[in-house]
Amino acid sequence: MGTRERRLRELAEREQRFLDSAREQISEHGLLSLQMAKVARACDYATGTLYQHFASKEDLLLSICADQAEKRVESMARAAHWDAPSRDRMIALVVADVLFAKRHPDHFRLAQYVTTEVIWRAASQKRRDAVLEAHGPIGELVSQVVQDAIDAGDVASFKLRPLEIAIGPWALSEGMHNLVHAEGILDFYDLRDPYRLLLRHSHIHLNGLHWQPLFDPFDDEALTAQLNHICATLFDDLCPEGTGYRYCSPH
Amino acid sequence: MGTRERRLRELAEREQRFLDSAREQISEHGLLSLQMAKVARACDYATGTLYQHFASKEDLLLSICADQAEKRVESMARAAHWDAPSRDRMIALVVADVLFAKRHPDHFRLAQYVTTEVIWRAASQKRRDAVLEAHGPIGELVSQVVQDAIDAGDVASFKLRPLEIAIGPWALSEGMHNLVHAEGILDFYDLRDPYRLLLRHSHIHLNGLHWQPLFDPFDDEALTAQLNHICATLFDDLCPEGTGYRYCSPH
DNA sequence: ATCATCGAATGAACCCGATTCATACTCCGC
DNA sequence: GCGGAGTATGAATCGGGTTCATTCGATGAT
Structure with a gap:
C-alpha cells in the first residue's frame, strides 16, 4: 500500500x-x-x-522551537564528540552555540518567549516536558565533556556532579544570549562583538576551574587563532562567509 | 494650593x-x-x-517591571558601596541578586516575558527606554567594582573596559536566573540549591580573572561562612528567616 | 462506471478579552 | 448655586484564536 x-x-x-x-x-x-x-x-x-x-498557536510555536533545538543540539554534539583535548571540546561547545546564535538570531528570542509562556500556563504538561526534553541533550553533552576532563585529570577533581560544574558555562552562555537578544543591554552600553566576549569569558571561567590554560584569554590573536581552528575543523558548513577568519562580528 | x-x-x-x-x-x-x-x-x-x-496592558506590565527593578538596584547599590575589599563586594553583588531572586521569585519571569514582548513590538519607545534605563545602574555598579579592583591591583590589569569584564559575572547571573525560573531545567536535572551553584560559579569565575582567591570555592563551609557574613552585614532586612545561616535553600 | 467511505479542507460563526468612548458624576473655586 | 476640570463608568467595538457542520475529492470495492 x-x-x-x-x-x-x-x-x-x-x-x-x-x-x-x-x-x-x-x-x-x-x-x-x-x-x-x-x-x-x-x-x-x-x-x-x-x-x-x-492544536493551537502555542503548539505551533513550540514546534518551531523544537525544530530549531534539534539543529542546535546537532552542532553541539559535533563539538562534544570532537577528537581533541577536553579543554578544546569545551570551548568548541561554546563556539557551536555562538555560531548557532549567529545563524538563527531569532531562535533565542522565540525560545525564551515560548518557555516563559508555557511555564506560566503550567497546563499542558506534555508540551512542557517536550521543551525540557529538547534541552536534555545539551546538559548531557556539556556534563559529558566535564566528566571526561575529570577522568583525564585535566581539571581538579571535585565533590560535585559534572552537571553542577557544567551549569556554570551553560548559564554563562544562556545569560549572554539573554543580554544580547532580549534586553538590548549590550547595545545600550555600546558593547561590541558580544560573542567574542562570551568566548573570552568562557576561557576565564574554565581557568577558574583550574583547567590547564591554553593561553591568556585576553590575548586576542591567540583567541582568534583558536576560534578559526575550531571553526575550520568542526563547523565549516556553519561558516559560509569564506575562508580565513570565520568568526566575524555581527556589527 | x-x-x-x-x-x-x-x-x-x-x-x-x-x-x-x-x-x-x-x-x-x-x-x-x-x-x-x-x-x-x-x-x-x-x-x-x-x-x-x-495606556495598555503592555504598559502596565512594563510599569511593574520598572517598579521592581528599582528595588533590585537598591540592594545591589548597597553591595557595590560596601566598605570592603573588591572581591567581597563582587560576591556581595551576586548575593544581592540571589536574595532579590528569592524575595521576588516572579520578577525574572515577568521581566523576561516583558522584554521579549516589547522588543518584538518595538512600539512604546518611552516605556522601553524606561526598562533599559532601569538596567543602567546594574551595569554601572558592577563595572565600578571591577574598576576599583583594577585600581587596587586585585586583578590583572586588562586591555578591556570594566564593563567588558563585568559582563561575564552579569551574564552568569542572568543565565542562572533563566535556567532556574524560565526553563525548569534545574528541576529537570534534579540540581538542588541553584543559588548556591550560582555563588559557587561566581567564585570560580573570579578565580579565572586571577582575582586573589579567598578560599576554595568548593569548600562548602567556607562558602557558607562568607555568605552568612555578607547577609548579616549588608542584607539583614532581606533575610527575615532569623539569625544563623541566612542563606537557605528554596528546596 | 458507479457508489460508499473516509480523511482532508473550508470558512463562517463563536468566544474571549483588550481597548474605546459617549455619558455621568464629583469636587472645587467663585 | 454654577461652570468646568478632572474622574469614573461599562456597554459597545474590534481583533484574532478556535470550533464545527459541511463540502470536497481520492480511493478502492462492486
Whole structure:
C-alpha cells in the first residue's frame, strides 16, 4: 500500500511548509503579529487546515522551537564528540552555540518567549516536558565533556556532579544570549562583538576551574587563532562567509 | 494650593494599588490569566479607569517591571558601596541578586516575558527606554567594582573596559536566573540549591580573572561562612528567616 | 462506471478579552 | 448655586484564536 506512505509524506511536507512559513513571518514582522490565519493563507490553505496539524498557536510555536533545538543540539554534539583535548571540546561547545546564535538570531528570542509562556500556563504538561526534553541533550553533552576532563585529570577533581560544574558555562552562555537578544543591554552600553566576549569569558571561567590554560584569554590573536581552528575543523558548513577568519562580528 | 498636591498624591496611590493588585494576581494565577478588567475590579474600579493610568496592558506590565527593578538596584547599590575589599563586594553583588531572586521569585519571569514582548513590538519607545534605563545602574555598579579592583591591583590589569569584564559575572547571573525560573531545567536535572551553584560559579569565575582567591570555592563551609557574613552585614532586612545561616535553600 | 467511505479542507460563526468612548458624576473655586 | 476640570463608568467595538457542520475529492470495492 503505497498510498498510506504517500499520505504521511505529504502530511509531513505540509507541516514543514507551515513551520517554515510561520518562522518566516516571525522573523519578518515579529512574533506578535503572527496570526494563524495569515500562516494558513500564506500556504494557500484555510485556517482550519492549519489546526489539523497544530492544536493551537502555542503548539505551533513550540514546534518551531523544537525544530530549531534539534539543529542546535546537532552542532553541539559535533563539538562534544570532537577528537581533541577536553579543554578544546569545551570551548568548541561554546563556539557551536555562538555560531548557532549567529545563524538563527531569532531562535533565542522565540525560545525564551515560548518557555516563559508555557511555564506560566503550567497546563499542558506534555508540551512542557517536550521543551525540557529538547534541552536534555545539551546538559548531557556539556556534563559529558566535564566528566571526561575529570577522568583525564585535566581539571581538579571535585565533590560535585559534572552537571553542577557544567551549569556554570551553560548559564554563562544562556545569560549572554539573554543580554544580547532580549534586553538590548549590550547595545545600550555600546558593547561590541558580544560573542567574542562570551568566548573570552568562557576561557576565564574554565581557568577558574583550574583547567590547564591554553593561553591568556585576553590575548586576542591567540583567541582568534583558536576560534578559526575550531571553526575550520568542526563547523565549516556553519561558516559560509569564506575562508580565513570565520568568526566575524555581527556589527 | 493643597488641592493639586492631594490630587497628585491620590493619583500615585491609585496607580500603586493597581500595580500591587496586578502583581498579586500574576503571582497567584500566572501572567497569562491576568486580565485588565480583573485588575480594575479587584481595586473596585471600572475598566476604563485603569486605562487612565496605563495606556495598555503592555504598559502596565512594563510599569511593574520598572517598579521592581528599582528595588533590585537598591540592594545591589548597597553591595557595590560596601566598605570592603573588591572581591567581597563582587560576591556581595551576586548575593544581592540571589536574595532579590528569592524575595521576588516572579520578577525574572515577568521581566523576561516583558522584554521579549516589547522588543518584538518595538512600539512604546518611552516605556522601553524606561526598562533599559532601569538596567543602567546594574551595569554601572558592577563595572565600578571591577574598576576599583583594577585600581587596587586585585586583578590583572586588562586591555578591556570594566564593563567588558563585568559582563561575564552579569551574564552568569542572568543565565542562572533563566535556567532556574524560565526553563525548569534545574528541576529537570534534579540540581538542588541553584543559588548556591550560582555563588559557587561566581567564585570560580573570579578565580579565572586571577582575582586573589579567598578560599576554595568548593569548600562548602567556607562558602557558607562568607555568605552568612555578607547577609548579616549588608542584607539583614532581606533575610527575615532569623539569625544563623541566612542563606537557605528554596528546596 | 458507479457508489460508499473516509480523511482532508473550508470558512463562517463563536468566544474571549483588550481597548474605546459617549455619558455621568464629583469636587472645587467663585 | 454654577461652570468646568478632572474622574469614573461599562456597554459597545474590534481583533484574532478556535470550533464545527459541511463540502470536497481520492480511493478502492462492486
